Amino acid sequence: xxxxxxxxxxxxxxxxxxxxxxxxxxxxxxxxxxxxxxxxxxxxxxxxxxxxxxxxxxxxxxxxxxxxxxxxxxxxxxxxxxxxxxxxxxxxxxxxxxxxxxxxxxxxxxxxxxxxxxxxxxxxxxxxxxxxxxxxxxxxxxxxxxxxxxxxxxxxxxxxxxxxxxxxxxxxxxxxxxxxxxxxxxxxxxxxxxxxxxxxxxxxxxxxxxxxxxxxxxxxxxxxxxxxxxxxxxxxxxxxxxxxxxxxxxxxxxxxxxxxxxxxxxxxxxxxxxxxx
Amino acid sequence: xxxxxxxxxxxxxxxxxxxxxxxxxxxxxxxxxxxxxxxxxxxxxxxxxxxxxxxxxxxxxxxxxxxxxxxxxxxxxxxxxxxxxxxxxxxxxxxxxxxxxxxxxxxxxxxxxxxxxxxxxxxxxxxxxxxxxxxxxxxxxxxxxxxxxxxxxxxxxxxxxxxxxxxxxxxxxxxxxxxxxxxxxxxxxxxxxxxxxxxxxxxxxxxxxxxxxxxxxxxxxxxxxxxxxxxxxxxxxxxxxxxxxxxxxxxxxxxxxxxxxxxxxxxxxxxxxxxxx
Numbered sequence: 385x386x387x388x389x390x391x392x393x394x395x396x397x398x399x400x401x402x403x404x405x406x407x408x409x410x411x412x413x414x415x416x417x418x419x420x421x422x423x424x425x426x427x428x429x430x431x432x433x434x435x436x437x438x439x440x441x442x443x444x445x446x447x448x449x450x451x452x453x454x455x456x457x458x459x460x461x462x463x464x465x466x467x468x469x470x471x472x473x474x475x476x477x478x479x480x481x482x483x484x485x486x487x488x489x490x491x492x493x494x495x496x497x498x499x500x501x502x503x504x505x506x507x508x509x510x511x512x513x514x515x516x517x518x519x520x521x522x523x524x525x526x527x528x529x530x531x532x533x534x535x536x537x538x539x540x541x542x543x544x545x546x547x548x549x550x551x552x553x554x555x556x557x558x559x560x561x562x563x564x565x566x567x568x569x570x571x572x573x574x575x576x577x578x579x580x581x582x583x584x585x586x587x588x589x590x591x592x593x594x595x596x597x598x599x600x601x602x603x604x605x606x607x608x609x610x611x612x613x614x615x616x617x618x619x620x621x622x623x624x625x626x627x628x629x630x631x632x633x634x635x636x637x638x639x640x641x642x643x644x645x646x647x648x649x650x651x652x653x654x655x656x657x658x659x660x661x
Numbered sequence: 662x663x664x665x666x667x668x669x670x671x672x673x674x675x676x677x678x679x680x681x682x683x684x685x686x687x688x689x690x691x692x693x694x695x696x697x698x699x700x701x702x703x704x705x706x707x708x709x710x711x712x713x714x715x716x717x718x719x720x721x722x723x724x725x726x727x728x729x730x731x732x733x734x735x736x737x738x739x740x741x742x743x744x745x746x747x748x749x750x751x752x753x754x755x756x757x758x759x760x761x762x763x764x765x766x767x768x769x770x771x772x773x774x775x776x777x778x779x780x781x782x783x784x785x786x787x788x789x790x791x792x793x794x795x796x797x798x799x800x801x802x803x804x805x806x807x808x809x810x811x812x813x814x815x816x817x818x819x820x821x822x823x824x825x826x827x828x829x830x831x832x833x834x835x836x837x838x839x840x841x842x843x844x845x846x847x848x849x850x851x852x853x854x855x856x857x858x859x860x861x862x863x864x865x866x867x868x869x870x871x872x873x874x875x876x877x878x879x880x881x882x883x884x885x886x887x888x889x890x891x892x893x894x895x896x897x898x899x900x901x902x903x904x905x906x907x908x909x910x911x912x913x914x915x916x917x918x919x920x921x922x923x924x925x926x927x928x929x930x931x932x933x934x935x936x937x938x
Contacts, residue, residue: 391823395825438786438864481820481821483817483907484808484821484823485767485770485817485821486765486766486767486771486787486817486818486821487765487766487768488763488764488765488766488854489764489765489766490763490823491762491763491764492762492764498791510763511822515822515823518823518824518825519823519825521825540760540762541763541765543758544758544761544762545763545765545788545791545792545795546668546792546795546796547795548672548795548796548798548886615742
């Protein structure tokens with residue numbers, strides 16, 4: 385496994401790989417969720433590259449950029465064991481040189497759901513992901529369904545700008561008790577950690593109601609909100625039942641939907657989702 | 662020479678070319694200026710591709726999109742004679758499908774000079790150029806110095822987003838009397854056509870004054886403005902003496918500068934420029 389820091393080295397190393405190349409972009413502090421993306425990439429690709437970069441431009445000033453968890457040695461060890469071929473660990477100065485001024489904006493999609501609470505988040509995401517795509521020139525890029533809106537936004541960008549690659553979205557990986565894996569779970573104290581299971585429980589309940597024939601978007605939203613409201617440590621920011629592609633909020637009768645949420649436990653903001661139908 | 666309309670065909674044909682591939686993006690109605698870009702590309706490349714597409718998103722509603730001159734048969738004939746390998750003539754529906762919403766913005770640079778008068782122009786330019794880059798995946802892309810700010814903006818985009826290609830900027834090609842070649846010159850009536858030579862004459866005068874030791878930005882700007890003012894058919898929109906990379910307007914003593922202008926002759930807006938130093 386080759387680990388490089390400079391873009392020029394990355395391009396040199398990348399050029400050595402013939403065949404289908406897969407990319408898994410990450411912010412490091414890897415867990416089983418990330419490793420599942422690597423394994424998914426390996427299924428479809430001859431070679432797999434991973435980027436480890438905590439991208440400052442997708443954090444707003446009040447968010448957790450400086451405290452975001454990092455453990456590069458452990459990350460590299462995990463990636464080595466997964467048989468990753470190439471890892472890029474760039475520094476800020478290289479990705480955002482003096483005078484950096486070019487941004488990619490995927491429009492209306494980015495102002496809904498997460499974007500309503502994190503207004504500059506997706507501009508940072510699309511810009512860094514485009515840069516990673518242009519640095520690695522992958523044939524396939526794998527993202528997690530955990531960040532459901534991010535997956536939709538990136539698929540839109542790839543289509544709109546004609547990136548010559550395929551986006552694969554891999555399922556959410558959960559802890560034994562159902563909590564979606566996230567690097568931010570380490571912020572939770574033991575009480576919050578136990579309480580956080582309510583996210584998955586509420587989504588399961590929505591799934592069951594949908595399986596039982598419930599097709600009213602507002603009823604499904606209410607099911608989730610009610611379960612979250614029963615957990616005193618959970619402070620719900622939003623629960624959404626939205627169109628899976630346009631992300632428009634749905635009301636009345638639905639066929640399919642993305643049910644998603646953001647919930648605070650103390651200062652820790654967790655997200656989770658499920659697609660119905 | 663292969664001429665294709667659909668993106669999928671373009672990718673298939675592009676994949677057949679090994680070696681260094683050059684791209685010359687155009688809006689068609691080709692003249693010697695465009696052909697000089699093709700020749701410049703051929704100097705450095707094994708294969709050359711050209712796009713012919715009048716990009717609607719770089720025109721504002723009051724501009725000349727519908728009347729922009731077109732002559733595809735003649736264009737293809739000219740490109741064939743230059744030994745071009747691959748031509749893409751896409752349709753709007755393919756480049757801007759329903760729901761298109763992703764834009765690239767190169768920031769502050771795009772709000773100066775031309776951008777001050779054409780506020781959405783460069784967003785359209787950077788977005789379509791990025792799409793052309795991702796469609797052709799060229800090693801080298803050639804642009805004309807005629808659109809000086811466009812060249813600066815695209816170089817910034819390429820650097821900021823890590824496009825894996827080199828931008829070459831080729832010199833302005835002029836008619837025998839000095840008028841910079843432009844597809845829009847066909848709009849000029851005979852009187853306007855004669856009068857339009859004043860652009861080059863004013864730039865020549867600035868060059869001479871610079872060669873003679875004049876280093877005061879305001880004095881150089883005044884030289885150009887005075888000469889333009891002597892031509893009754895010329896309605897000057899702006900004359901700028903700016904930093905060649907930041908495009909900041911310069912005052913007082915300079916070392917180098919981009920002297921540029923936009924001038925109306927009737928309804929026809931012409932631009933021209935020279936780099937001093």
